[in-house]
Amino acid sequence: MDKKIILLLASYILGFSNSYAQVTSFNIDSTKFKKEVALELDSIFFKDQEYRKQYIQLARNGADKNELAIASNNIRIADSLNLITVTKILDHDGWMGPQDIGMFASQGLFLVIQHANLTIQEKYLPIVEEAEKNGKTLSSNLAILKDRIAVRKGQEQPYGSQGFTDKKTKKNFIYPIMDIHNLDKRRAAMGLPPMVEYVPGWNIEKYNTDLPEIKEAIKIMKQ
Numbered sequence: 001m002d003k004k005i006i007l008l009l010a011s012y013i014l015g016f017s018n019s020y021a022q023v024t025s026f027n028i029d030s031t032k033f034k035k036e037v038a039l040e041l042d043s044i045f046f047k048d049q050e051y052r053k054q055y056i057q058l059a060r061n062g063a064d065k066n067e068l069a070i071a072s073n074n075i076r077i078a079d080s081l082n083l084i085t086v087t088k089i090l091d092h093d094g095w096m097g098p099q100d101i102g103m104f105a106s107q108g109l110f111l112v113i114q115h116a117n118l119t120i121q122e123k124y125l126p127i128v129e130e131a132e133k134n135g136k137t138l139s140s141n142l143a144i145l146k147d148r149i150a151v152r153k154g155q156e157q158p159y160g161s162q163g164f165t166d167k168k169t170k171k172n173f174i175y176p177i178m179d180i181h182n183l184d185k186r187r188a189a190m191g192l193p194p195m196v197e198y199v200p201g202w203n204i205e206k207y208n209t210d211l212p213e214i215k216e217a218i219k220i221m222k223q
Contacts, residue, residue, distance in 0.1 A: 026098040038101035045108030086112040097136025143190035
């Protein structure tokens with residue numbers, strides 16, 4: 001498959017654009033792939049996405065709590081099994097980029113770490129940072145992982161990629177963001193689109209107005 005098509009597919013699945021990324025493309029030659037691990041991680045990538053798509057579809061169709069609970073549990077089981085495989089691979093072979101195993105397989109590595117617990121995310125963050133530095137993962141991947149870690153630690157996120165829905169009001173919010181006025185500059189540097197393209201109707205004034213409500217909703221979630 002043409003590498004540009006692969007990148008577009010990955011962008012669609014992960015929900016962001018790579019237009020401004022420091023790392024935006026890869027020289028992919030499938031004849032040089034580590035075939036066995038590539039096939040294994042390809043499967044992990046699609047399993048990771050499949051269960052999440054099923055949950056989203058159920059939620060959109062108004063599924064009851066029991067159906068959603070079953071779907072959510074399927075995600076947790078798949079994530080646990082995928083994590084065992086991925087950590088073994090990373091600890092033995094290190095990070096492998098699209099040049100080594102293909103785009104989907106390499107994104108499989110990232111997605112499993114992204115969906116892991118905070119301890120695992122912090123353990124492998126330096127490896128993802130090194131991979132981005134060496135052109136073996138998208139800069140936007142690193143940005144999203146850093147945001148997720150920051151949110152989990154109760155810190156302001158640098159890139160604004162993480163949001164949530166207030167269960168009481170059903171409003172959609174973005175978690176608190178550091179240095180809001182330079183947000184789009186940071187996003188562009190890491191391959192993320194302007195915030196107005198990422199969040200329909202986004203503007204800084206509304207975010208600042210909503211911020212007290214956002215913080216209160218987060219406080220309630222943690223209780």
